[in-house]
Amino acid sequence: MNSELERIAQGISSMEIRGAGRIAVASASALRSVANASTAGTVEEFSSDIKHAARRLVETRPTAVSLPNAMRYVIRHGLNGDTSSVEDARTSVIKAADDFIENANNALHLIGEFGSRRILDGEKVLTVCNSNAAIEVMRHAAAQGKDIEVFAMETRPRFQGRLTAAALAKAGITVNLIVDSAARYYVREVDHVIVGADAITANGAVVNKIGTATAALAAHEARTRVSVAAETFKFHPDTVVGELVEIEERDPHEVLPASEHIDGVRVRNPVFDITPSEYIDIIVTERGVIPPQASFYLLTNLFGWHLTERDPWEQ
Ligand code: RUB
Numbered sequence: 001m002n003s004e005l006e007r008i009a010q011g012i013s014s015m016e017i018r019g020a021g022r023i024a025v026a027s028a029s030a031l032r033s034v035a036n037a038s039t040a041g042t043v044e045e046f047s048s049d050i051k052h053a054a055r056r057l058v059e060t061r062p063t064a065v066s067l068p069n070a071m072r073y074v075i076r077h078g079l080n081g082d083t084s085s086v087e088d089a090r091t092s093v094i095k096a097a098d099d100f101i102e103n104a105n106n107a108l109h110l111i112g113e114f115g116s117r118r119i120l121d122g123e124k125v126l127t128v129c130n131s132n133a134a135i136e137v138m139r140h141a142a143a144q145g146k147d148i149e150v151f152a153m154e155t156r157p158r159f160q161g162r163l164t165a166a167a168l169a170k171a172g173i174t175v176n177l178i179v180d181s182a183a184r185y186y187v188r189e190v191d192h193v194i195v196g197a198d199a200i201t202a203n204g205a206v207v208n209k210i211g212t213a214t215a216a217l218a219a220h221e222a223r224t225r226v227s228v229a230a231e232t233f234k235f236h237p238d239t240v241v242g243e244l245v246e247i248e249e250r251d252p253h254e255v256l257p258a259s260e261h262i263d264g265v266r267v268r269n270p271v272f273d274i275t276p277s278e279y280i281d282i283i284v285t286e287r288g289v290i291p292p293q294a295s296f297y298l299l300t301n302l303f304g305w306h307l308t309e310r311d312p313w314e315q
Contacts, residue, residue, distance in 0.1 A: 002030075002033060002034050002037050002053065004030060004033040004034075004037075005030045005033065005034050005053050005056060005057070008026050008027065008029070008030040008057070009030070009056050009057055009060050011026065012026065012027070012057070012060040012061055012067075013060045013061065015158065018130075018160070019130060019131065019132055019160075019196075020064035020065075020066040020067075020196065020197065020198045020199075020234055021066060021104060021108065021131075021132050021133060021196075021231060022132065023061065023064050023066055023067050024064075024066035024067055024069065024070040024100075024104060024231075024233055025070070025100075025101050025104050025105075027057045027067050027070050027071065028070045028073070028074055028097045028100040028101050028104075029097060029101060030053065030057055031050060031053055031054065031057075031071070031074045031078075031093065031097050032093070032094050032097035032098065034049055034050060034053040035049075035050060035078070035089075035090050035093040035094050035097070036090070036094065038050075038086075038090065040086055041086070042086065043083060043084070043085065043086055043089050045086075046086045046089050046090065047079050047089065050074075050075065050078070050079060050093055051075065051312070051313040051314075051315075052313075054071040054074075054075060054312075054313035055313050055314075057071065058071060058311075058313065061248055062246040062248050063198050063199060063207060063245060063246060063247060063248045063271070063272045064198040064199065064234075065198070065199040065233075065234060065235070065236040065237075065245070066198070066199075066231070066233050066234055068311065069233040069234075069235075069237075070100055070233065071311075071312070071313060072237075072306075072311070072312060073096065073099075073100045073233070074093060074096045074097050074100055075096075075312040075313060076096075076306070076312055077092075077095075077096035077099065078092045078093030078094075078095070078096035078097070079092070079093065079312075080092070104231060104233070106286065107231040107232070107233075107285075107286035108132060108133060108136050108231070108286075109136070110286040111133050111136055111137060111229050111230075111231065111284050111285065111286055112136035112137055112139060112140035113140060114284050114285075114286075114288060114289055115133075115136070115137030115140065115141075115194070115227065115229050115284040115289075116137055116138075116140035116141040116143075116144060116146075118192075118227060118282070118284070118289070119137065119138070119141040119146055119148060119192065119194075120146070120191070121145075121146045121147055121148075122146075122147055122148070123141075123146070123148050123149075123191040123192050124148070124149045124150075124151065124189055124190045124191050124192070125138060125148055125149070125150045125151070125190065125191070125192045125193070125194050126150075126151045126153070126183065126186060126187060126190045126192070126193045126194075126215060126219070126224075127150060127151070127152055127153065127161075127164060127193070127194050127195060128153045128155060128161070128183075128195050128208065128209050128211050128212045128215055129153070129155045129160045129161060129164070129195070129196070129208065129209035129211075129212070130155070130160035130161065130163040130164045130167075131164075131195060131196025131197075131208075131229065132196070133196045133197075133229035133230055133231065133284075134164075134194045134195055134196045134229045135164060135167050135168065136229065137194055137227070137229050137284065138150060138168060138171075138173060138194065139168075139171045139173075142171055142172060142173050143171075147174075148173060148174070149173075149174040149175070149176070150165075150168050150173055150174070150175045150176070151175075151176045151178050151186045151190060152164045152165040152168065152175055152176065152177050152178070153178060153179075153180045153182075153183055153211055153215065154177055154178065154179055154180060155180065155209060155211060156179075156180055156211075156255075157254040157255045157269065158254060160209070161177060162177065165177045180211045180214075183211070183214060183215045183218055184214075184218040184221075187215070187218040187219055187221075187222045187224055188222055190219075190222075190224055191224065191225070192224065192225050192226075192227065193215055193216060193219045193224060193225065193226045193227070194226075194227045194228075194229060195208050195209075195212050195215070195216075195226075195227075195228055195229070196208060196228070196229055196230060197228050197229075197230040197234045197283075198234065198272055199234060199235075199236045199239075199245045200228070200230060200234050200235045200236060200283065200292075200295055201236055201239035201245060201295065202236070202239040202240040202295055202296045202299055203239070203277060203295065203296070204277030204280065204283075204291075204292025204293050204294075204295040204296075205274050205275060205276050205277055205292075206228050206230075206274070206275045206277075206280055206283075206292070207236075207245050207247070207272050207273070207274050207275075208228075208272060208273070208275065209271065209272060209273075210270055210271055210272055210273045211273070212273055212275055213273040213274060213275045213279075214273075216275040216279040216280065217275075217279060219279065220278070220279045225281045226275075226279055226280050226281050227280075227281060227282050227283075227284060228280055228282070228283045228284065228292075229283075229284045230283060230284070230285060231285065231286055232285050232286060232287055232298065232302055235295060235298055235299050235302060236299075237299060237302075237303045237306070237307045239299075240296065240299055240300075240307050241307075245274070247270050247271075247272050247273070247274075248270070248271050248272060249268065249269055249270045249271070250269045250271050251269065252266075252267035252268065252269050253267075254269055255267045255268075255269050277292035277293060277295075280292045283295070285298070
């Protein structure tokens with residue numbers, strides 16, 4: 001087993017590498033190192049090394065579609081059947097991985113640019129978890145001289161909200177860290193909810209960190225705008241044919257440590273939830289801003305007829 005592949009796969013499983021965008025970039029870079037290190041003697045063997053690595057990565061966490069989409073991109077562009085030698089295939093996979101990573105970095109910048117145009121000077125913003133894409137929007141707004149104030153939900157049980165609060169404070173943004181259950185209390189004074197996404201379905205529902213759906217529901221009730229910041233690789237192709245997004249449930253000890261065990265009590269720890277499209281105003285992507293109802297159109301545009309094909313690492 002390639003040691004860099006294993007390091008990245010374990011890092012994703014343990015959440016040392018986390019956040020859908022970072023997971024995608026790390027997995028693309030894992031395929032890059034497998035391609036670099038492969039000692040395959042034939043193109044078929046090389047292709048099998050890459051697909052085996054993709055399967056290992058895809059198994060690490062089930063919800064963020066950015067991971068399988070990164071694998072789809074690298075395999076479809078890198079192992080496209082045009083290569084006759086292992087060296088050509090290696091160069092092609094490395095280039096595909098590099099392109100994916102470069103596009104992902106550029107996407108974040110564009111999302112920041114497009115999303116920040118929707119933020120007004122003086123706005124108060126509520127956010128959940130730790131999304132690079134959502135942070136990028138707020139950072140860009142602040143860099144344009146807009147005076148914004150953010151309420152960051154702490155995001156139990158792993159407290160990713162603390163990372164967001166620290167990143168925003170570092171960017172000079174006024175930030176309040178609040179407990180998750182205070183979302184409805186503060187939503188009345190907030191002008192805008194901005195979150196990221198782990199997956200977006202064909203019907204425009206957004207899968208993101210647990211607590212997002214509650215915040216969006218409270219925002220809907222208070223008639224507060226909800227924006228989702230997400231790279232196009234967060235759109236889930238399988239949902240076009242009715243597949244449901246699997247919601248990861250992690251170790252209950254993240255919620256209640258073993259030392260505080262309560263007899264007869266089962267602890268549940270789902271880590272994502274689903275916000276229906278009716279509670280979302282816009283999705284900000286690197287291609288532009290769309291209403292959630294346009295997700296199906298975007299998916300067909302992104303994947304074409306590959307939409308209904310089997311996963312390339314299974315072929
Ligand atoms: C992270 C999370 C983030 C999205 C988007 O969950 O829900 O909001 O992944 O992040 P976890 P980004 O901490 O369980 O991975 O915009 O950085 O891709």
